[in-house]
Amino acid sequence: MKLYDFARAPSPRMVRIFMAEKGVEMETVQVDLMTAEQMGAAFAEKNPWLTVPVIELDDGTCISEISACCRYLEETHPEPPLMGRDAKEKAVVEMWNHHMFQEGFMAGAEALRNSAPPMKGRALAGPHNFEQIPDLAERGKARLGHFMTDLDARLGESKYVAGENYSVADITALVTVDFAGWVKVAPEDGHTNLKRWHEEMNARPSAKA
Amino acid sequence: MKLYDFARAPSPRMVRIFMAEKGVEMETVQVDLMTAEQMGAAFAEKNPWLTVPVIELDDGTCISEISACCRYLEETHPEPPLMGRDAKEKAVVEMWNHHMFQEGFMAGAEALRNSAPPMKGRALAGPHNFEQIPDLAERGKARLGHFMTDLDARLGESKYVAGENYSVADITALVTVDFAGWVKVAPEDGHTNLKRWHEEMNARPSAKA
Structure with a gap:
């Protein structure tokens, strides 16, 4: 089993944190997004959607997309759920993970890909x-x-994003909050719940993954 | 258990088809999107994201978003998977369901909500x-x-969207193909694989849900 990864990209970071929380290790292959290696023919055979992360199973099956990689790991390594x-x-x-991804991570991608000069003509992956x-x-x-603002409100009523237990929704939200900095959006001074949670998330060893 | 639904909307149709394939029935409450009932205070208490479908459990928990409703039904009614x-x-x-949703259904929503006069000022749910x-x-x-075009190619190599078995990815794709008609996009004459599959999907009793 191999993870196709790019250390500086936010999408594969979600899977790396997920793996770290589960204690799963696997061989990692860096795909250099800075030189558009993901657009080349060799990688397209692994993932025709030209994105990382991808988990390649020992039988050659390639699982792309964050949610699908996490689903595979959850099924094969159920603990901790x-x-x-x-x-x-x-x-x-x-439900919560969907909202973190669609309203947070996809919004960040929308902001970055539609403004960054290197992504001219490539506004969607x-x-x-x-x-x-x-x-x-x-x-x-x-x-x-x-x-x-909405996440701050949620974290005023709930310890973690999806309730009393740490979950993939916290991972998606953490990576999104950090990614938002790329387009100069950050938690505001009044977001005390969000800041409390963000410090807790960053204190987990998995945050360094 | 109750399903908050709107008969003419594509999102809840996905859950209705999923239920029909499982043989699950439940009380249904129509939320009239034509009069913006989903924006009212009563519905916002059920779903602060103001969308249908929502499944309300007997303990009052409300599950919104298609993927979360389907996850609940899959866990509580595992057969057929x-x-x-x-x-x-x-x-x-x-992985396949993600692509059907993001590249198909979300593209359709993007096309409709950014052009339909009644959705002026409401380009996102x-x-x-x-x-x-x-x-x-x-x-x-x-x-x-x-x-x-991409789905036609996929269905040239695979009986169903995600492989040899019918799955939620077929449901997402079917509803998306039908929804695309709202913005006047349809399978082309040359999409013979897509047409073969679309006829098969429509022949299943669940398609009428």
Whole structure:
């Protein structure tokens, strides 16, 4: 089993943190996104969507997308559970993780990819090219602002994002909060709940993954 | 247990098809999206993200978002499995379902919400208002075109979207193909694999859900 990774990218960091929380180690292959190695023919055979992370199983099956990599690890290494303990908790974790990803991480990607000069003509990851839309970069930044405020409110009523237990939703949120800094959005002074949680998350050894 | 639903909307249709495939029935409450009932205070207590579908459990817990509703049903009604049978298949189904949702369904939502006059000022679902971005409507339509072509290629190599077994990825893809018609994107004459699969999907009793 191998993880196709890029140390500086936020998406594979989510899977690395997930692995660290489970105590899973595997061979890692760096795919250099700075030289567009993920766009080359060799990597496209592993993942036609041209993204990291990818977990390649020993039989050659390649699992791409963060949520799918995490699902594989959760099923093969159930302890500690990071995607819920019973049917209700699994659904609640999925709900919160969906919101962290769509309203946080995707907003950050929208902001970055529609404004960064190296991503001109590549405003979406994947095999198809799209031009940047400057209004979408602005919308992404505005969404990230709402994300921080809404997450602060949530963490005023809940120890972790999805409830009483640490879960994949905390991992998605942590990586998103750090990633938001790339487009200069950060927790505000008044976000005391978010800051309390962010310090706790960063104190876990997995945060360094 | 109750499903908050709107018969004409594509998102809750995914959950209705999922339920029909499992043989699950539950009380259904129609939330009238045409009169913005989902924006009212009563519904916001059920789902602060102001969307259907929502499954309300008997203890009052409300599960919103399609993927979370399906996760709950999969865990409580495992047969027939619609999200994979073993760790590898679960991951592969998650990977394909992710692509159907992000590249298909979200592209359709992007196209519709950024162009339809009733959605002016409401280009994203949820509690925050965003203006329409016309370029994003165009991008959404272009993405749906790629989605059809890419799905046709996939269905040339695989009986179902995620492999040899019918899964939630087929449900997401079916609803997306039908939803694309709302913004006048449809399978093309040459998409023979996609058409073969679409006919098979529509022949299943669940398609009427």
